[in-house]
Amino acid sequence: MNLKNLRLAAAAALLVAAASAQETPAPLPSIEYGRLTITGYELREARLNPPFRTWTDGKETLHQYAFKVVITGSRFPIRALDPILWIGDTPVRNYERAAYADGDALLFCVTDPALLRAERDLTVIYGTDERTRTRLIERLDPERLVKLPAAERLAAGLPELEGVTLTAVGADGRVTGQGRIDGGRIALAARLDDGKLQPLVKEITLDATGKFAVAVGPLPARATHVVALLVRGEMPAAGVELAALPKEVEVLDSKPIRRGPAGR
């Protein structure tokens, strides 16, 4: 078969294929709604223009500023059901979509800073469509907050995020940190190698700059981490699993115990 004949044959094959396609219409393309492709998140303070309205008991509040949790990824579907960001067990429904790098971003608006606590799970799901439930590998870390310029923050009266960050945990029992809380008390506990907690300090007092430094004494031999807790009720008893804390106790931060020389 010479080249010309080959081309004719190919053309004939195409015609046959086209005819077949006419006889048997291709099925409609199907939209697949599955797990989301999420690359990460950002945490920002944001000025809202126009302002965002909420109502409480019929009373309207205009929010000029808020926090935005920016979920980044690609191909977030646009559908009847809205994506919902679950921070822990609290849904955040207000969002906007925007282009982001080569993909999409879902910018969820949070007006309650108490939601933005360290270590909380971040999960995105469209409505109740379990196919789309996607949990971020990263947990919420308030330290990643990108703040507005200080002057603007001051003028707007933007609150600091509640929470505590452990800055150092020494094997000698010296623990330092900083933070801010509006209610309850900060306590420290050791996390043992079996996941159970052992209380260390029932209440930490922050200084005027929001810092603290305490010596909790010798740490238990099986302790791997020191955990900062927000306690609104009873201090949990020794032996409570970290994953089974009562509702009135919340993990604010957790830091491994530095047992060797720094930089090792």
Next chain:
Amino acid sequence: MHVSTGLLVVAFAATAAAQGGAAPSFHLIGGAGDRIATHEAGDTLTVEVEGLAPKAAYDLLLLDDTGARLGFARAAANLDGVVGPEVLWWESGVTGLDPDGRGNGGDGFLDFAAAEQFLAAHALKVEVRLADPLAFGSGRLVTDWAVPVLAPRQSPLLWFSDGGSNYRTSFEAGLEAIFVSGQGLPAGAIVDVYLVPDRADWNVGDPLQDTTGFNGQPFKERVYLAPGSTTFSAPVWPAVFQRPGSFDVVVRVNDTSSSSQPQFRAGDLLAHGFESGLVIEPPPPAVSAAGLSDLEVSLSGRRTTGNRFPNFRRQNVFIRHNLVAINLDPSDIPANHPKPKIAAIYVVPARNKAQWSAHPRLTDVTEAVELRGVKPGTVALGIINAWIDPDPSGDGDRFDVVLDFRDDLNANPPSSGVPGSPPPGSSSGAILNGLYDPGVDAIDELDGDGLTIISDPAVTGPYLVGRTDYDFIDAYDIPWGQYQDQNVDVRAVVAYPAQSAGSNTPVFGTNERFPVIVILHGNHSVCLNGGCTCGAGNRIPNHKGYDYLLDLWASHGFIAISVDGYDITGCGTDRFIERGALMLEHLRYWTDWDNPAVPDTTFAGRFFNRLDLSHVGFAGHSRGGEGVAAAVQLNQDLALGYHITSAVLIAPTDYNWSTPPGGGPVVFVLEDTPTFNIMGSSDGDVIDNDGAQLFDRASPAGRKADKSQAFIYGADHNSWNTIWIDPAWNGGSDGVGSGRITAQQQQDTGRVFITSWWMAWLQGRSEMLAFHRDVVQSSLMAGVDTHWSYESKDSVDVDDFEQTPVNKLQNSLGGAVSATPTPATFQESGFRPGNYDGSFRHDTSGLILGWSAATTYESAIPAAWQDVSAYSHVAFRVAQIWDSKVLNPGGSQFVKVQIEDAAGHQQSVSVDTRAFATIPVGYSHPWTGRKSMLKSVRIPLRSFTQDNSLVDLTQITKIVVSCESTGLLAFDDVQFTK
């Protein structure tokens, strides 16, 4: 059952078919409705003829070998060219001396022996002739056929008789004992006689419910034949226990077993399956001093597909080209009716009583005036095809059906002299008087709707379609809602009834006003690149996905507007208030464009005074559907004054996250607004069919309006919008699960169901609700499994299962509720997501009933509510709950519904696959599991009163649901309704 041996066949020379093509073929139809080979002496002779010209009218003549006419019928061939089954000769011409005991109709053979003797000596043939409208039987011969006859008969024979063994077809209740006689039975046999309610056909396994005991309880008779004897005549129903109705008799021979719930078996002897065997009439009413009153009866309807009672479903709305059948219920005819031998079926343009008085002439509009012989001593006619292919000139034309009985026998010539021969005509052709005679002729709905023929709403209507659009950039600042978006475009495409088809052509007519429809799409990408803003060239025209509906609606006389929600779509949260606000803003524009006092720079006054703004429909798809709920609520709460008189929700969401003016949160409730929700089981986006919750909440007590819901198996979310499934616009189907329907079928559901809803509520054509009440079905919906819920605003809730605290032993009217024996499951429960087994998607509560043995559920009606005569239906919602065959065996489920009056009169109706409604296993959605979705079962109250049940609708004391075997069902909203 009737075994054929020793045939006596006298052949006539068959006449070649006159129609060309294949010769017509004849079939004898047996008592069970099956084809049989031979006519046995004593049986009713019923024939079916195939191969005739569709819609042509024929005369069928049963003749003997002397040419004497024994029986007849005039009928039109159906669209398949078939006539029949037609009864030509009732019980081989046997009438006895006095078949009804009142001297009516006894001019046939005295007994079966006489009939056998006649048939042994004479051959029979059937002639088929083209019908001559003026003279019966004188048209051109088409074909004829020799009837195979067996005489004397060889099968056993059963008949009803009086105490003197005289053949009877009817009795007046309470006057004398009723006997059953038999012959040809095994010598010395033990014979069990069951006298059972009439049904059209019988299958093995059907219950044998003898009705001759006290208060209708079973009391079968056992007869011991003397040694060597093959005949009997025994009283089976004492006068004191009799009740009016229609009945059959079943005889079982030499049965040694006993059963408290006997069933029809192979080998049982059945008298009168296809026809009614015995009619027991109520005592005749006193004759009114004012003369005979009209016999207003329900006549039109269709055969049900199965063998459950009743076998005929009455309806008075039919789609063009769909067969109209008629059936006369003997209950409707007083016992002192003269019971003439002939009935002619007329369908005539509707008139009211006054018009009938002034103009009693009957002018038939069908293929032919059907003629039938009436069973002697009764008014029984069977089910008759009255109008094969209705195709009147108008849409919604109304007609009356009249059964023209001969009321003056002397005005017609005597019979041919042959025993059993009715007098079908005279040489002058004056077959019937052709006049409506009050008190003798039966007529449907004298001042009511009668019979209405409608066009399929999916067929293009009578108006040419004009097209236009408008586009005002950044024209609207939304004043309500959580987001109150600013600079929103006001843009739409429009279709309207026009003087000529095309763009911007004048509106049809000069001063007609047309109802207005506004539709809004849902959430979807707005830009081809997936962004939130883009130039017009890259925008996805979401609002043009309903062009197929807009064009159809405009052709039917609506001004249809599809709104582009570009600025509030695709890139942010919910915005239902904002969506509703945008729809209302468009309506505000149109209010101005209708008003000549407002200068119109857009259309130059084209629509001045041309909109019927008192009839506005709002429709929305997906989030647009919830936007419609918001718009209706805004319009009412803020007293905006628009007349949104109907709403349509297409696969709507039901977020309930929005915040209306004044604060929230809000749960949208559609009040005072007739609402239709349509959604698909295979929705891959709104996977929980949220619209079911909007439907459930709609029309609450005190703010009621009719509401309808179609749950369409296999329909997805997107296919109602052609843009959303168009790959050129990045579209595609989201559908999941099995049994998917095509996009064309899905769009046809919109064409049929939404258009009919608009016609009903915006054009005042209430007959179009027949589509939503599951009374008629468009041919386009063949193969589309649609499950309906319909609730009328005119109803009384016997039990809505919403009372608090929960009390399963008391219904909403305060009546007692019981279930016996104690069911496996008997509880009231929420049907909301997460309730019970998690299979529900509703926003309502109901009853869950599970049983593993025959169980009855009774709900008592307190005295203050027992008069339900103002209503037309008993209705309830029901769904199967799938429990992996623990209680629910799978497949369609079956229940019987019974209502009972204060005197204990009762009637049951079967609810199953083959009559009234299916109760299917819930759709198995691959992502959410099986959906227990409630659907309505609406049973005409007429079904409970027919066949002289004596059920008094002014004194209904209880509703009883009977369940057999095993099952698990959810119930809600038990109502008497319209």
